[in-house]
Amino acid sequence: MLHAASSTLGPADTAAAPVPISVVVLSCNKEHSIADCLESCRWCDDVHLLDGGSGDRTSRIAHAMGASVHYNPFESLGQQRNWAIDHVPCKHPWHFHLDAGERFTPKLVAELAREVGCGGTRSAVGAYRCPSKMIFMGRWIRHSSGYPDYQVRLFNPRHCRFVDLDGRQQGACAQCDREVGTLINAYIHYECSRGMIDWLEKHNHDSSHEADEVLAADHRGKPRRRDLLGRDPASTRRAISDRGDFGKGRGLWRFLSLYLLRAGFLDGMPGFHYCTATAMYEYWLALKIRERREPWTEATDRLTADLLKEPS
Amino acid sequence: MSRPLVEVLIPTRNEAAHISQCVTNGAALGPVFVLDSFSTDGTQELARRAGANVIEHEFVNYSAQKNWGLDNLPFQGEWIFILDADERITPALRSEIIRTLESNPSTNGYFVNRVVLFMGREVRHGGLYPSWNLRLFRRGKARYEDRAVHEHMVCEGGTDYLKAEMLHIRRETISQYLTKHIRYADMESNEWVKMRLGQSNVALAEALFRDHLRYRQWLRRHAWPRLPGRPLWRFLYMYVVRLGFLDGRAGWHLARLMLCYEYMISLLYRDKLFRARQARGRKMKTGARSAPRRQVTTQ
Numbered sequence: 001m002l003h004a005a006s007s008t009l010g011p012a013d014t015a016a017a018p019v020p021i022s023v024v025v026l027s028c029n030k031e032h033s034i035a036d037c038l039e040s041c042r043w044c045d046d047v048h049l050l051d052g053g054s055g056d057r058t059s060r061i062a063h064a065m066g067a068s069v070h071y072n073p074f075e076s077l078g079q080q081r082n083w084a085i086d087h088v089p090c091k092h093p094w095h096f097h098l099d100a101g102e103r104f105t106p107k108l109v110a111e112l113a114r115e116v117g118c119g120g121t122r123s124a125v126g127a128y129r130c131p132s133k134m135i136f137m138g139r140w141i142r143h144s145s146g147y148p149d150y151q152v153r154l155f156n157p158r159h160c161r162f163v164d165l166d167g168r169q170q171g172a173c174a175q176c177d178r179e180v181g182t183l184i185n186a187y188i189h190y191e192c193s194r195g196m197i198d199w200l201e202k203h204n205h206d207s208s209h210e211a212d213e214v215l216a217a218d219h220r221g222k223p224r225r226r227d228l229l230g231r232d233p234a235s236t237r238r239a240i241s242d243r244g245d246f247g248k249g250r251g252l253w254r255f256l257s258l259y260l261l262r263a264g265f266l267d268g269m270p271g272f273h274y275c276t277a278t279a280m281y282e283y284w285l286a287l288k289i290r291e292r293r294e295p296w297t298e299a300t301d302r303l304t305a306d307l308l309k310e311p312s
Numbered sequence: 313m314s315r316p317l318v319e320v321l322i323p324t325r326n327e328a329a330h331i332s333q334c335v336t337n338g339a340a341l342g343p344v345f346v347l348d349s350f351s352t353d354g355t356q357e358l359a360r361r362a363g364a365n366v367i368e369h370e371f372v373n374y375s376a377q378k379n380w381g382l383d384n385l386p387f388q389g390e391w392i393f394i395l396d397a398d399e400r401i402t403p404a405l406r407s408e409i410i411r412t413l414e415s416n417p418s419t420n421g422y423f424v425n426r427v428v429l430f431m432g433r434e435v436r437h438g439g440l441y442p443s444w445n446l447r448l449f450r451r452g453k454a455r456y457e458d459r460a461v462h463e464h465m466v467c468e469g470g471t472d473y474l475k476a477e478m479l480h481i482r483r484e485t486i487s488q489y490l491t492k493h494i495r496y497a498d499m500e501s502n503e504w505v506k507m508r509l510g511q512s513n514v515a516l517a518e519a520l521f522r523d524h525l526r527y528r529q530w531l532r533r534h535a536w537p538r539l540p541g542r543p544l545w546r547f548l549y550m551y552v553v554r555l556g557f558l559d560g561r562a563g564w565h566l567a568r569l570m571l572c573y574e575y576m577i578s579l580l581y582r583d584k585l586f587r588a589r590q591a592r593g594r595k596m597k598t599g600a601r602s603a604p605r606r607q608v609t610t611q
Contacts, residue, residue, distance in 0.1 A: 196583035299432025
C-alpha cells in the first residue's frame with residue numbers, strides 16, 4: 001500500500017503557478033495512513049511533517065515521499081500548532097495544517113488556489129475556516145457528525161495563533177487578529193482509518209481523559225449560563241459536561257439527539273452505528289465520571305474485608 | 313514434618329494489586345505456590361514476601377500453564393486447591409474444606425461456587441451466579457482440558473459440591489475493564505469473520521436437522537451473530553430474564569457493559585467485513601480497468 005517508492009512530492013502540474021500554501025502534517029504513530037495523506041498533498045511544493053514522537057515508520061515514510069520531517073514531542077494540540085508556526089521553515093505565506101487521517105480533495109485544492117493563489121488574497125483575511133467531511137465505516141456521515149464542523153486550518157502565521165481549550169490535550173482554537181474567511185469545500189476526515197479496534201481503544205483512552213477533566217471541573221464550580229448558550233460549540237459542550245446534569249441516561253440522550261434531532265437516520269447504517277458508538281462513548285464517560293466521584297473499588301474492598309472476617 | 317493436607321496453586325501474571333492479599337488468604341489453608349509467567353510489575357517479589365514459593369514458567373495458554381504447574385511443582389500433600397489472584401477463600405469455605413478432607417472422602421474433586429463482588433456488592437443474579445468451578449482435587453486425579461480459552465477441568469472418579477463460596481473480586485477500573493473487553497471482542501469478531509468468509513452455510517443448513525449438536529453449533533455460529541439487535545437481547549436476557557436488576561446498580565452496569573461488549577463485537581465484525589469486501593472490490597476494479605485498456609492498445 002506504500003506509494004513511497006513512486007516519486008517525490010511536488011506539484012502535479014508543473015506548468016501551473018504553485019499555490020502559495022505550505023502544508024504541515026501533524027502526526028504521531030500514523031504509519032498506516034501517512035502515505036495516503038501525503039499522496040493527497042501532491043499539489044503542494046512545500047510539504048512538512050511535524051512528528052509528535054512516533055515510535056513507528058511514520059517519519060521514514062514521509063521522508064521517502066519527499067516531505068521534510070521535523071520533530072517536536074507532543075504536549076497539546078495548541079502547543080504543537082504554535083510550534084509549527086514558529087519553527088517549521090515554511091516557504092509560503094499561508095500554512096495549511098492537516099492531520100494524518102485527513103485528505104485534500106481536488107475541489108478543495110482548486111478553491112485554495114482561487115482564494116490565496118496569485119493575487120487572489122483578500123488582504124483583510126488572516127485565516128480561513130474549513131469544513132470537514134467525516135467518513136465512518138466507508139460513508140460520509142453528513143448529518144450526525146455536525147457537518148460542516150468548521151476548523152481553522154488555513155491561516156497566515158503572522159496573524160494567527162492557537163490556544164488550548166481550557167487545558168485540553170486534543171482541542172485547540174485559533175485566535176486571529178484579522179477577519180476569518182470561510183471555505184466552501186471540505187477536506188476528508190477518516191474517523192477510523194486503521195479500523196474499528198483503533199477507534200474503540202482511542203475512545204476508551206479519551207473517555208478516561210475527559211472524565212479526569214470533568215472531575216477537575218468539579219473543583220472549578222458550576223459554569224455560567226452564558227457558556228451554555230455561547231456560540232462556540234466546543235465550549236458549550238464543555239459547559240454541559242461541567243454541569244454534570246447528564247449523569248443518568250446520558251448515552252441515550254446523546255443517541256436520540258444525534259439520530260433524531262440531527263437526522264442521523266439519513267446517513268444509513270454507518271450513520272446509525274456512528275450514533276450508537278457515540279452513545280456508547282457517552283456511557284463510558286458517565287461511568288468513568290461516577291467511578292471517580294464515588295470510588296466504588298473502596299466499597300468492594302470493604303465488602304471483601306467484611307466477608308473474609310474470621311468468625312470470633 | 314507431616315505432609316500438608318492441602319496446597320494452594322496461584323497462577324499469576326502482573327497481579328501486583330492482588331497478590332499479597334491472595335497469598336495471605338491462601339496460606340491460611342495450606343502452603344502456597346505461585347506460578348508466575350514473567351510478571352513485570354513486581355508480583356514475584358510481593359508473593360515471596362507474603363510467604364509463597366514462587367516458580368516461573370512461560371505462558372502458552374491458561375490450561376497449559378496450570379497443567380504444567382500440576383505436573384512439575386514440588387507438591388507434597390494429597391490435595392490441591394487452584395486459586396486465581398483475584399479470588400479469595402472465605403473462612404467458612406476454609407473450614408468446610410478442612411472438615412471435608414479430614415473425613416477421608418472417597419471423592420476425588422470438589423466444585424466450589426463463586427460469587428462476584430462488583431461496585432461494593434455481591435452479584436447474585438444476571439447469570440453470573442451460581443458459578444461452579446472444580447478447584448479442589450486429589451493430586452494427579454484432575455487436569456485441565458487442552459483448550460486455549462474457556463478451559464474446563466476433567467476429573468477421574470466421583471466429584472462433589474462444597475456449600476461455602478469463594479469470592480471473585482472485580483476491582484479493576486472501568487478503563488481496564490474496557491481494555492480487556494475490546495481485546496476479547498476483537499478476537500471474537502475475527503472468529504465471526506472467518507466463519508462468514510470461509511464457510512458456505514448451505515452445506516451446514518442441510519446438515520442442520522441431522523443432529524442436535526450441529527444444530528446448536530449453527531445457532532451459535534450463524535443465527536446468533538445475525539440476530540438483529542443482538543446486543544440488546546443479551547442485555548435484556550441478563551438484566552430481566554436472569555434478574556440482574558435485583559443486584560442494584562452493580563447488576564445494571566454489568567448488564568450494560570455486556571451490552572457494550574456485544575455491540576463492540578458487532579461493530580468490529582461489520583468493520584472487518586466491510587474492509588475485506590472493499591479490498592476484494594478494489595482488486596476486481598483494478599482488474600476490470602486494466603482489461604479495456606489492453607483492448608485499446610491492440611486496436
